[in-house]
Amino acid sequence: MAHPAEPQRFTGSGKLRPEEQIYQEMLGAILDRRLEPGMKLVEEDLTKTFGVSRARIRAAFLQLAHDKLINLVPNRGAFVAEPTIDEAIEVFSARRMIEDGVVRKVTAHMTANRAEQIRAHLAAEHKAHHEGDHRAAIILSGEFHLLLARLANNLVIEEFLERLILRSSLIIAMYESPQPADCSHDDHDELLRALTGGNPDEAASCMARHLDNIRDRLQLHREKPGKTDFASIFGRQPSSKAS
Amino acid sequence: MAHPAEPQRFTGSGKLRPEEQIYQEMLGAILDRRLEPGMKLVEEDLTKTFGVSRARIRAAFLQLAHDKLINLVPNRGAFVAEPTIDEAIEVFSARRMIEDGVVRKVTAHMTANRAEQIRAHLAAEHKAHHEGDHRAAIILSGEFHLLLARLANNLVIEEFLERLILRSSLIIAMYESPQPADCSHDDHDELLRALTGGNPDEAASCMARHLDNIRDRLQLHREKPGKTDFASIFGRQPSSKAS
DNA sequence: TTTTACAAAATTGTTGACGATTTAGACAAC
DNA sequence: GTTGTCTAAATCGTCAACAATTTTGTAAAA
Known part of the structure; x- marks a missing residue:
């Protein structure tokens, strides 16, 4: 039951398609906290950083969102996830x-x-x-x-x-x-x-x-300070406009 | 610790973006075996079926591939996964x-x-x-x-x-x-x-x-019959041409 | 008959542009 | 000082066309 050599690390080093490359890169950034919760991820900025097209960035976003590591808000963009x-x-x-x-x-x-x-x-x-x-x-x-x-x-x-x-x-x-x-x-x-x-x-x-x-050891009792969090006060997410 | 109402079913019924819609649809198809292992999933066919653009199909593919439900082979397309x-x-x-x-x-x-x-x-x-x-x-x-x-x-x-x-x-x-x-x-x-x-x-x-x-109760001892599986015989994947 | 070479078709990969939506700023009204 | 409205900028969502690659089909050569 031996396993073949596989990318077992967060920061894959083997040659992989640029698609996967970006995904791994962002994983690493999240892991060592260069990307902080709530940060906006602008597609065009990322294209310049990684030198790829927006479609590529978009694909990476989908993967990250699937892992709950970022939030994809329609028409607003991608944000590093802020776990409740x-x-x-x-x-x-x-x-x-x-x-x-x-x-x-x-x-x-x-x-x-x-x-x-x-x-x-x-x-x-x-x-x-x-x-x-x-x-x-x-x-x-x-x-x-x-x-x-x-x-x-x-x-x-x-x-x-x-x-x-x-x-x-x-x-x-x-x-x-x-x-x-x-x-x-x-x-x-x-x-x-x-x-x-x-x-x-x-x-x-x-x-x-x-x-x-x-x-x-975490402070799991009150919301992250810094911004008045009406979302928790009123028990709803701030994303949707009143229906 | 009560949970909010969430899409807890394979076949989500609430109104969700067409993106997610397709994903759920294909999940359902895999679950009740309308999609069989190894089937080729041609992008353009799917666009006609679902009435959306190729980009949408492509996004759904990425999600499914992330779950190991389909294989994405570069330049060849998407295939329903054939678990080893x-x-x-x-x-x-x-x-x-x-x-x-x-x-x-x-x-x-x-x-x-x-x-x-x-x-x-x-x-x-x-x-x-x-x-x-x-x-x-x-x-x-x-x-x-x-x-x-x-x-x-x-x-x-x-x-x-x-x-x-x-x-x-x-x-x-x-x-x-x-x-x-x-x-x-x-x-x-x-x-x-x-x-x-x-x-x-x-x-x-x-x-x-x-x-x-x-x-x-499964027959986990020999490869699926029907097509000669050179990949297992020679211990390599058929994707790469001789290097 | 089998193999090889080549051309045509089908399919995927990529790009760029355009429209739609949201955000930010300025400015007037209260 | 706050609120409301408007315009302009930024950003995302979508699409269609083109390029690259693979697959298929055909025919010639061994």
Whole structure:
């Protein structure tokens, strides 16, 4: 059940059609927060940036919208998605479900080689954290979860989790606490111990705790400050004119 | 945590942009097998059928390709996806993982009202099966799983499972045994008992058995007959000319 | 009969332009 | 100071035509 070489990273490097190229590029930008929630994405600006036609940009938009990473508003354009609180809760709940199965499978099929892969990744995480490279730390933290999914040997799950991790990235960008308190790498250490311990139940509960930690560290109680949010006050989205 | 009214069905009926309209239409066609694996989808034919421009068709193609329901081959066009055996195995494996979590959640939060919803659906399934309406039976069978996902109260999971069920539909179309032996509605009965029994472990193992049943009833050992498949014989895709 | 070469048809890929809608700014009225 | 109205700019939505590629069909050559 070995998998062929595939673009397993967010930032694909192999030669792929410009279409996919742009999609990957924007994925990367969302992941490390160069694209912030709510940003307007003007088609013509993007054409200049990437040197392709509008049709190409449009195609990339469709893909991103399908993953809920941007919102496509008719006649208004594309905006980087602003996940609601409910959405955020559901995303983390979904991750708990998925990753529960993932860690169980990984625990059950652990080998020395796989353990070493995880250890190597953790080393990179610690290094980034030690050097104060916050951006790299965030990206590596996401890739840790993706690595586990890959070790679960299921491309379907892997791709799905990749999208959820990207959405998580947007959620964290919107709702993170003032003080980062990014101690998740400790959770990851604990996770490694559980994964190699051979007890699926323990590994699963460890992952559940970890995801709850991330979620609880967010400020999922009030809307993003900065703009008076009538949408939440009146319980409707501001997009549609009165019907 | 109530959810707003949303298009929870494959065949959306609310007024939506023609763009989405076509997408939903083709989803429906795949679900009840009017579109068979491998069929060529010519853009201009579709424009006449739906009365829209090629750009629209193209946009719909992108979405479908993103869900792995069609293949987009450069300069050759779009083809209804032909899931490989490995893909089929992974899809069912993924469903086992996801639906494990789903049934556990549904079991834990079962109410009289929810049980009644399931019962009503099962009645419809039995009716279709009794009347020999094979097409309706297949669709309802898929929607049973989707109903459980909806009762799990997580739109993320629900949408993901919807896509997996559609892929399953293609897989079944490719690899089903000569004799349908469509006794899955019995499995669904058993599942209802487990779900209302209050024991999550039992419900989960029941669902796992059900999905294994479906998978094992398929002929996942040899390629689809009918056309000599050089791609599998020589282990390479037929798209590229000799390099 | 089989293979090769070439031309014609069908199909996809790309571009640019035009119309429709929304947004931003200016200015008058209250 | 706020509100309402209008015009101009920016931006998106759509379409049709053209170019590039692939597929099909035909006929000549081995």
